[in-house]
Amino acid sequence: MSRAADAAGQGHIEELGRDRKEARPVGPAPEPGGRQSSVSLADVQAHEGVQTFIALADRHLGQIGYTEHGFRHAGLVSKISYNVLHRLGFEERDKELAAISGYLHDMGNFVSRSFHSQTGATITYDLLRELGMSYKEVGLILAAIGNHEEEFGHPVNAIGAALIVADKSDVHRSRVRAKDPTLFDIHDRVNYAVERSFLRVDAPHRTLTLELTIDTELADVMDYFEIFLSRMVMCRRAAEYLECRFKIDINGERVLSTES
Ligand SMILES: [Fe+2]
Numbered sequence: 098m099s100r101a102a103d104a105a106g107q108g109h110i111e112e113l114g115r116d117r118k119e120a121r122p123v124g125p126a127p128e129p130g131g132r133q134s135s136v137s138l139a140d141v142q143a144h145e146g147v148q149t150f151i152a153l154a155d156r157h158l159g160q161i162g163y164t165e166h167g168f169r170h171a172g173l174v175s176k177i178s179y180n181v182l183h184r185l186g187f188e189e190r191d192k193e194l195a196a197i198s199g200y201l202h203d204m205g206n207f208v209s210r211s212f213h214s215q216t217g218a219t220i221t222y223d224l225l226r227e228l229g230m231s232y233k234e235v236g237l238i239l240a241a242i243g244n245h246e247e248e249f250g251h252p253v254n255a256i257g258a259a260l261i262v263a264d265k266s267d268v269h270r271s272r273v274r275a276k277d278p279t280l281f282d283i284h285d286r287v288n289y290a291v292e293r294s295f296l297r298v299d300a301p302h303r304t305l306t307l308e309l310t311i312d313t314e315l316a317d318v319m320d321y322f323e324i325f326l327s328r329m330v331m332c333r334r335a336a337e338y339l340e341c342r343f344k345i346d347i348n349g350e351r352v353l354s355t356e357s
């Protein structure tokens with residue numbers, strides 16, 4: 098999401114709310130046919146194009162002042178996406194597709210930050226087909242990647258829902274590139290203040306809880322909500338898709354609990 102859109106805050110939430118109403122499904126679409134392929138996360142990670150484009154994406158975002166979006170973020174989001182579906186009891190192939198989506202989701206940033214979820218999905222098509230992935234699986238991954246940002250995104254499949262909560266959970270001081278705290282913007286300040294972040298999946302109680310430890314000397318809880326509110330709305334929807342409730346705990350206190 099762009100920083101301008103981030104800063105838009107509440108107005109953006111209303112926009113999301115309207116989109117959501119209009120986008121309400123009228124019924125479950127039929128499951129597409131198609132074969133399962135054996136393309137793994139390791140195969141995807143070994144692809145020269147993937148390695149090159151993720152490195153370029155991180156470099157380009159660094160040049161325009163964004164937090165880390167490189168191999169650390171890709172690997173972590175991949176792992177969390179996998180774990181969300183694993184803990185909720187999904188099939189092994191769904192988990193692998195979520196892991197692949199998580200690894201590739203921000204690759205489009207090497208073209209441009211704007212519309213990076215859409216450009217990323219477009220680029221990913223050729224790469225995955227080249228590796229021999231089936232059309233059905235490519236379709237699921239492209240939908241997950243194309244819907245991971247809050248401006249236009251909706252959880253349209255379980256892989257994409259897992260990717261959304263995984264991506265928005267990665268807030269941590271290690272993502273901040275600026276060395277001088279006096280140069281921090283609000284994104285840097287909030288990320289830098291987060292000493293620990295963990296997405297807890299409680300399958301029996303159907304909850305996804307983002308647990309954060311924040312140094313309130315560096316940023317207060319309101320700073321966090323100022324820039325993350327629209328992301329949290331998206332997390333709530335993603336959790337609902339997975340038949341869970343989304344919660345946030347900051348420094349051991351429950352600060353958000355949504356009802357499904
Ligand atoms: Fe993104």
Ligand SMILES: [Fe+2]
Pocket residue numbers: 170174202203264
């Ligand atoms: Fe991301």
